[in-house]
Amino acid sequence: MTPPKRSRSAVTHRVLGSDPDLAYHLFVPEVRSPEPRLVVSIHGASRNVDVHAKLLSAYAEMYGASLLVPHFSATKYADFQRLGRVGRGRRADLALHRLVAEATLQIGATTDRFYLFGFSGGAQFAHRYAMAYPRRVAYAVIANSGRYTLPDPEQTFPRGIRSTRKLPGLRFDLDAFLRIPMKVYVGKDIEAKTLPRRRRAKGDRDVPRAERARRWVTAMEEACRSRHIDSAITCEELPDRVRSFRSSVLRGGLAERAFQAMFGSPLAERAEMPARETQSPA
Amino acid sequence: MTYVGVLCNVDVSADPREQLSPSVVNRAYILDELLAPADIRVFLYCPKDVTAGGEVPGFVLGQDAPAALRQPVPRVNANCSYSTRRLLRQGMRYQPFKKWMQERKNDVYVPYEFSELVSNKLKASDMVRSWNPAVHPLTEEFDGSREQLESFLGRSGVVFLKPRAGHKGNRIFVLRRQARGHALNYYDSGQIRCFTGVSLDTIVALVDAATGRDRYIVQEGIESLRCQEAVFDVRVVMVHDGQSWQSIFETRLAPRGSDLSNVYQGGSIQVPRDVLESAVGESESRAIEERLHAISHGLAKHFESDFPDALPEIGFDFVIDHERRPHVVEVNAKPGIAGIASERKLFDWTEEERALHEMWTYPHTRRLASFLRRKVEVPIQKAGDDAA
Numbered sequence: 001m002t003p004p005k006r007s008r009s010a011v012t013h014r015v016l017g018s019d020p021d022l023a024y025h026l027f028v029p030e031v032r033s034p035e036p037r038l039v040v041s042i043h044g045a046s047r048n049v050d051v052h053a054k055l056l057s058a059y060a061e062m063y064g065a066s067l068l069v070p071h072f073s074a075t076k077y078a079d080f081q082r083l084g085r086v087g088r089g090r091r092a093d094l095a096l097h098r099l100v101a102e103a104t105l106q107i108g109a110t111t112d113r114f115y116l117f118g119f120s121g122g123a124q125f126a127h128r129y130a131m132a133y134p135r136r137v138a139y140a141v142i143a144n145s146g147r148y149t150l151p152d153p154e155q156t157f158p159r160g161i162r163s164t165r166k167l168p169g170l171r172f173d174l175d176a177f178l179r180i181p182m183k184v185y186v187g188k189d190i191e192a193k194t195l196p197r198r199r200r201a202k203g204d205r206d207v208p209r210a211e212r213a214r215r216w217v218t219a220m221e222e223a224c225r226s227r228h229i230d231s232a233i234t235c236e237e238l239p240d241r242v243r244s245f246r247s248s249v250l251r252g253g254l255a256e257r258a259f260q261a262m263f264g265s266p267l268a269e270r271a272e273m274p275a276r277e278t279q280s281p282a
Numbered sequence: 283m284t285y286v287g288v289l290c291n292v293d294v295s296a297d298p299r300e301q302l303s304p305s306v307v308n309r310a311y312i313l314d315e316l317l318a319p320a321d322i323r324v325f326l327y328c329p330k331d332v333t334a335g336g337e338v339p340g341f342v343l344g345q346d347a348p349a350a351l352r353q354p355v356p357r358v359n360a361n362c363s364y365s366t367r368r369l370l371r372q373g374m375r376y377q378p379f380k381k382w383m384q385e386r387k388n389d390v391y392v393p394y395e396f397s398e399l400v401s402n403k404l405k406a407s408d409m410v411r412s413w414n415p416a417v418h419p420l421t422e423e424f425d426g427s428r429e430q431l432e433s434f435l436g437r438s439g440v441v442f443l444k445p446r447a448g449h450k451g452n453r454i455f456v457l458r459r460q461a462r463g464h465a466l467n468y469y470d471s472g473q474i475r476c477f478t479g480v481s482l483d484t485i486v487a488l489v490d491a492a493t494g495r496d497r498y499i500v501q502e503g504i505e506s507l508r509c510q511e512a513v514f515d516v517r518v519v520m521v522h523d524g525q526s527w528q529s530i531f532e533t534r535l536a537p538r539g540s541d542l543s544n545v546y547q548g549g550s551i552q553v554p555r556d557v558l559e560s561a562v563g564e565s566e567s568r569a570i571e572e573r574l575h576a577i578s579h580g581l582a583k584h585f586e587s588d589f590p591d592a593l594p595e596i597g598f599d600f601v602i603d604h605e606r607r608p609h610v611v612e613v614n615a616k617p618g619i620a621g622i623a624s625e626r627k628l629f630d631w632t633e634e635e636r637a638l639h640e641m642w643t644y645p646h647t648r649r650l651a652s653f654l655r656r657k658v659e660v661p662i663q664k665a666g667d668d669a670a
Contacts, residue, residue, distance in 0.1 A: 250468060
């Protein structure tokens with residue numbers, strides 16, 4: 001059989017100029033939305049950055065958004081889900097700052113805030129990053145996270161938001177992150193038993209991911225109420241069991257729902273199309 | 283008493299009437315009833331449970347509840363199992379099972395080799411085109427390139443990307459050129475994902491990520507005739523009664539806006555004449571039916587030439603283009619019972635459905651019963667002749 005031909009991809013694979021250990025995929029649409037949109041998608045433990053980039057680039061193109069998919073390698077960023085605590089690898093939060101800075105240069109557009117999308121382990125990172133840097137995040141999509149950080153100042157990170165020496169310099173601004181619009185997606189009938197043993201012993205052994213997500217959303221809503229903040233977090237169930245990122249996007253409609261939640265309708269469907277800003281990638 | 287085996291995904295620890303699909307339950311019960319006068323009974327069993335010693339647990343049907351039974355694998359078997367390779371990972375595995383059956387001269391209808399041929403859409407396409415290239419749209423192995431998609435888009439306004447070994451209309455992409463960019467629809471398990479105004483490079487990347495390691499074919503799309511603004515296809519189920527081929531027609535109407543009429547993607551079974559007459563009028567409808575009849579018989583004989591006396595049924599899915607030309611877009615080794623018998627088990631059939639079952643279900647199963655009966659009886663007669 002002839003070897004398969006592969007076309008040039010619309011998605012480019014790059015390495016951070018200032019850190020060759022930090023790679024990322026970048027997609028820049030030919031036609032962009034009038035307001036700058038940068039979506040950052042964070043992979044889970046499987047680190048399938050290629051699949052994230054290729055599947056989400058189609059949605060990014062429809063919505064005129066640029067897409068950045070960082071690759072937190074297993075060797076350098078083993079603890080990326082919890083932002084990278086001391087002794088457990090590099091700081092993933094700080095790495096993302098550098099990646100976003102470089103990506104915005106590549107895109108040629110300035111964005112104060114970006115749209116953060118995380119799946120599974122990436123969803124753990126995404127909500128924790130949003131909690132730590134609420135002013136950088138315009139919208140957070142938390143899909144199929146196995147664990148959550150509670151908006152509880154009494155408990156130390158990563159269970160709660162009390163600062164930890166393991167993440168030097170990190171402070172959580174509860175009032176600010178409660179105001180970030182967030183969408184939580186869960187699959188049907190997930191019976192994940194992925195909690196560490198020491199926590200299973202505390203009674204939440206068989207709590208499915210969907211239930212854990214609902215409990216977290218409830219905790220966030222209660223925190224909003226107690227601070228007189230309008231809750232901007234919602235939880236939605238996908239019409240399919242979550243098997244993988246690929247199946248969540250293609251069968252469950254995860255990306256379709258997430259992009260709609262973040263941006264409304266695709267560019268082509270807008271009744272009154274504003275004059276488009278057409279740019280080429282730098 | 284002789285048994286005809288019905289290979290299916292039955293679990294011996296549960297009632298087969300509850301666990302099996304309507305298609306298999308109906309087929310088994312009706313075959314059992316039709317074969318009973320010849321002192322032949324149906325024996326349901328799962329290929330994974332077959333032991334090297336030749337026995338297998340299963341069920342015999344009857345007026346009352348199915349009775350669990352353990353007995354030798356019957357010599358004549360109808361194949362209603364699906365995902366057989368995967369199923370047999372729990373048993374003696376696929377290739378050893380095939381060999382084991384052959385060595386014992388146990389026949390399986392349809393033969394596994396035929397299922398293997400037809401389940402590979404590229405090979406099935408080659409087979410059809412070797413009979414008449416005009417009746418099958420151009421089909422190639424998808425090489426993942428933009429150039430190949432552009433080439434197909436140059437021939438036709440619609441391009442299909444299908445898993446080479448897919449079924450039920452799942453995981454199919456339908457690509458179209460638009461005024462700005464391209465539109466891509468993805469179908470899986472009754473869900474549709476729509477991508478509009480996207481570039482071909484983005485589509486190539488998306489398809490690459492979505493298909494993973496699975497092999498795909500790329501197929502020239504046919505702009506189908508429509509009925510009530512929906513596309514439809516005509517499935518011609520060819521059934522062999524042991525002497526000759528007979529054809530049974532059914533039509534599947536897609537949901538509006540969908541490219542696929544497969545029932546698993548939301549399509550509905552319709553009476554062919556109603557749909558064709560609605561689409562093209564009465565006289566044109568007859569002419570199309572005649573063309574479908576001629577092509578299906580020609581193709582059935584063509585396939586049979588490689589599997590003499592071994593094929594009880596074949597399903598051909600046709601799309602009719604605007605020039606009223608039929609195009610074979612799928613070949614099915616196990617097309618299921620024609621018509622609505624796949625929707626509900628016979629215990630729940632209503633009197634109003636009776637005419638539809640007389641049109642589809644009974645003609646199909648009568649011919650299958652005749653085919654199986656001949657397979658059971660012919661060697662007996664042969665043995666008798668030899669003795670004489």
